[in-house]
Amino acid sequence: MRITDYEPIVGRSSIEELRLLGSKLSGKIIQNINSTSVGGGVAEILNRMIPLLQDLGVDARWNVIKGNPDFFQVTKKFHNALHGRKEAISEQDLAVYMETNRGNLKEMDLYGDILFIHDPQPAALVEQKTQMGKKWIWRCHIDVSRPDEVVWQFLKQFIVRYDAAVFSAPAFSGPLPIRQFLISPSIDPLSDKNRELPRDIIDATMRNFGIPQDKPIITQVSRFDYMKDPVGVIRAFELVRKHIDATLVLVGGGAADDPEGEKVLAEVKERAGGNRDIYIISGQARTDIEINALQRASTIIVQKSLKEGFALTVSEALWKAKPVVASAVGGIPLQVKHKITGLLSHDVEGTAYALRQLLSNPEFARSLGENGKEHVRQNFLLTRHIRDYLLLFIALDHNEDMINL
Ligand code: UDP
Numbered sequence: 001m002r003i004t005d006y007e008p009i010v011g012r013s014s015i016e017e018l019r020l021l022g023s024k025l026s027g028k029i030i031q032n033i034n035s036t037s038v039g040g041g042v043a044e045i046l047n048r049m050i051p052l053l054q055d056l057g058v059d060a061r062w063n064v065i066k067g068n069p070d071f072f073q074v075t076k077k078f079h080n081a082l083h084g085r086k087e088a089i090s091e092q093d094l095a096v097y098m099e100t101n102r103g104n105l106k107e108m109d110l111y112g113d114i115l116f117i118h119d120p121q122p123a124a125l126v127e128q129k130t131q132m133g134k135k136w137i138w139r140c141h142i143d144v145s146r147p148d149e150v151v152w153q154f155l156k157q158f159i160v161r162y163d164a165a166v167f168s169a170p171a172f173s174g175p176l177p178i179r180q181f182l183i184s185p186s187i188d189p190l191s192d193k194n195r196e197l198p199r200d201i202i203d204a205t206m207r208n209f210g211i212p213q214d215k216p217i218i219t220q221v222s223r224f225d226y227m228k229d230p231v232g233v234i235r236a237f238e239l240v241r242k243h244i245d246a247t248l249v250l251v252g253g254g255a256a257d258d259p260e261g262e263k264v265l266a267e268v269k270e271r272a273g274g275n276r277d278i279y280i281i282s283g284q285a286r287t288d289i290e291i292n293a294l295q296r297a298s299t300i301i302v303q304k305s306l307k308e309g310f311a312l313t314v315s316e317a318l319w320k321a322k323p324v325v326a327s328a329v330g331g332i333p334l335q336v337k338h339k340i341t342g343l344l345s346h347d348v349e350g351t352a353y354a355l356r357q358l359l360s361n362p363e364f365a366r367s368l369g370e371n372g373k374e375h376v377r378q379n380f381l382l383t384r385h386i387r388d389y390l391l392l393f394i395a396l397d398h399n400e401d402m403i404n405l
Pocket of ligand 1: 313314
């Protein structure tokens, strides 16, 4: 992709602004560091963003730290503990974390003018700052507002050495003695997950899954995880079905390698029982085009989570101009403005009520979808994300509070 490919979507002036901002960073190297080059949202965003930054004339680069399975086991525990889950973290775990970070410091070339460090795994690389100076940013993609204190205190000794920290939603952070920025993640409107699809691809996908399109389709796309409350979605659907004929689709491919996912899936299947209006798509991971087609074929998209990160599925649905019914948790309220860009719900009954409201009032549903699409265009596309990052880099590079994000 080239940056000009985005011009028809966001307008020429947005692209010109990006070029202008990019030019202010000429001669500066932005070095991104994370822990994986494939899989996961961070890698996906970097994969799409780095070439566009380069196209804007910004010398953005990306390196990945090395770690053995022990290290990733420890950082997985960190991840859960930062989300507030109880995890037994031993001295040995902390030692493995430090050893890996210090080992990487020995092997890696840290050459950036701005070091852009993503998530907890490589956070301790900042130890090098004392010696090399430069600007350091910690980009946190997870909600650390109610962390396990042991892990947080351990990590915090590194975080406070950064020049700034970036979070995805206001509620995701807590008090820190360094500057904090709010930068939401984004979706790429030109990726296979989100680009426009011809009707025949959508129809073929639905045929493939055996889902009839003669009734309104209500869909939730989510990993089979208790926090996504798929059983709650079925209960809401059953309430709706007492009044209105409709089809429910639960999509969550790729659950097989997650033991908890299998358990949730089994409960979902049991709860759905013999209901022939409920389609459960699980098993192998689905392609981005399939997910795109399923979202586009839907009449309403639901995201009935009990807890959420930013909830990219909601941005994906809104971008497709779908009316959305979603819980008011995590990053969802940033995206769904109640009765403007979708409907917020708080429980099973509320979800059922909102679904009925939309099914019986297609005009209202359509206007929510249209507004939602515009809201995403303004706030949650990759180009806005790039703009925020460029402003952040410039602000830090100038080391002044001139630019207020
Ligand atoms: N997703 C997918 N296939 C599935 C379930 C989810 O491709 O079977 C994608 C979904 O389209 C979205 C991402 O996984 O892009 C989930 O991101 P989100 O922030 O909504 O939730 P998370 O899973 O990170 O909690």
